[in-house]
Amino acid sequence: MSDLIRVLIVDDNEDMRGNIRKILSFESRIDVVGEAADGYQAIDMAAKYKPDIVLMDINMPGLDGISATERISLKCPYTSVIVISVQGENEYLKRAMLAGAKEYLIKPFSPEDINQTILNVYERNKERTTEVYAHKVLEQGYVQAPKVITVFSGKGGVGKSLIATNLAVGLAKLHKKVVIVDLDLMFGDVASLFNLKIKETIYHLVQEIERLDSESILSYLVETSSKVRVLAAPIRPEQSEMITGVHVEKIIRLLKETHDYVIVDTPSQLTDPVLTLEQSDFILLVNTLSVPVLRHNKNFLEILKSLSVPTERVRIIINRATLDTGVKIKDVKTALGMELYCLLPEERFVDLSINTGEPLLEMKASSRWSKEMNKLVQQIIAEDERAKSESWIKRFRLGRKRA
Template sequence: MDKLNLVVLTDDMDLRIHVKNMATDEDIVIAGYSDFGSAGMLKIESLAPDVVVCAIKGEIGEQRFAFIRNLFLTVKTTAILLLTDSLSVDTVNMAAQAGVRQSMPLDTQPSEFCEAVRRASATEKQRQLDNASGKRTRSRTIGFFGGKGGTGKTTMAVNTAVGLAKKGKRVALIDLDLQFGDVNMMLELEPKDTIIELVQERGGINIESIRSFSMIHSSGITVLCAPKSAEFAELVEGRHVETIIDVMRPYFEYIIVDLPPSFNDVSIAAVENCDEIYLVYNSDILSLKNAKVCMTILDQLQHKEKVRIIINKNINGLIRYKDFERMFGMPVFGVVGTDDKTANVSLNKGRPIVISASRTAMARDIMAIVNKIDKQAR
């Protein structure tokens, strides 16, 4: 088994011991320790570690972020992780802008820490290989549609995005449910700016403005949130959606779109620019009826070939997922079992199921869908 070499940067001796105790797996070796200064930069340049772990207690000042940014620009073959006891939305955003691949709390479990180290290293190595070969990964834009409220399409969109990020993918998540979008709640984000500020930006829509008006979740995904007030929804037009997706494509491997539960100018523009549309429905008669109407419209729009079906809250009742397969003449792409307790706790805490309840059957069902989506891209 190949060893992964770490260098730990911290000004706190206790944190050196703390990180050492977190690196419990045999394939992860701490090659050295240093502080945030010229000595630390020299050590990293000389050891060329796979991953640098920045461990910081208390508020992280601009000087620390400037050092991390300089490290990112200087040692381009090393992934950077941040461990801090002051993890917040602002901290995650500033860390991501400085080049940190993932930010985590100091009390992260050793198993999660070791997995994050492996994932960060693997992603960085793949990026280096892609750059060396001139390879450009084709971005895939995936829309999640429910046709009515309560199907779980936002839950699926959010957890798919985070699940793909767990696999080391570069992921963006767009909340296009412009009137009632709650992606930010499911990720415990409090956006200062949203898609409204983006489309009104005088400089136009470009990757810099998209990053400026988006947020970075602790999982690493870039999130463009829905308006804070439903009255602003009409300011977003189909042409804006098309431009946003086109601009994002070169920078993300996956663009996940949480679509509104109806067909309008915005949702149709998104559908036209999506590579796949995942219809999320429950195993009941109303969902079956709604899915039929939705499929008819998508067929009329000549996008039926993009459609995949996911059955959420599956129960062995009168309507089963086999009924969907018979009606539409296609296999159901994935099935997620019913677990209201796990879903409600995830929503109330703002923590995705694939992170907060990764050992539950529901999380396994979702990750099976995520793995299937990712496998199709290869």
């Protein structure tokens, strides 16, 4: 028996949606699972219903079809988007394909055209995903699952960038492919913390983002002596205005294709690019034994809930945990309502590390701080490996049931 192809129709014209639904109703292999009138509805319904195919109009109010296609391609990698439009110019075709569309149909189209296009795209995607999965299972024993780790704090000066850079070094020392993205777009210090001389930054990357793929994007990264790749923040603060959340979503998606871990260092404000937190597998929330820091981070946890980002992804870190400030470690747990994940002690060599651009894990590998950081690295890898194993077992059992 052939698979039933689940289709979502997206068009702001109700009559057009109805006509397409009627055409598709005569194809026994196609099941229309829903309709959306704009790009925002399309994204929500794609995430909810997980269709095999999305038929996407371009010109819609609110969020247009190109932008919606890009977001759906990012959030729902096993969903194929077919763009439908009255626009037949090459520029529209190019934009649609760069956004992730698998095919482009020009209105008006015949019932044979749309049905055959859906069947062809579905079969191509089915073949591709099956081959990719089989190759990775044979090669590695499980499906490779790159992880995005965002390091955040609602208050500056807590050692967030220090933790992000040393975490990257620790993972790289264990032969993981690691890239760190500096999203503190106005005043990022990641390049400085590695003592790097930067010529091109994320600002230069976004000028060419429409033509980039997972290979060409690598030319904008600088590799450190510890084998960590860095995508640096803009050199001038005013350049930060050119980088949007959509840019960041695509950058992270491309970097995940060639790295085991994408580490995102952030500012202390929830700017539009930082609101890509929903892409994160882990969110390391950095605290110190400070009332203002705890207050800001508690607010951040509330914001996460409003964004529907599961707090299960959050890991509570305390930096300078050995300082006597009047705030106790147990107070952090009480204030944030979460278990503690890692305690990093006060470290007297921090300033020297920052000023010389040599990560603490390399400068003082035997220090208490470095030892605790290595424990954090091991915890993250252990969680990652456990999740991969569970995913493989689940897929294996599902495969046996289908067989």
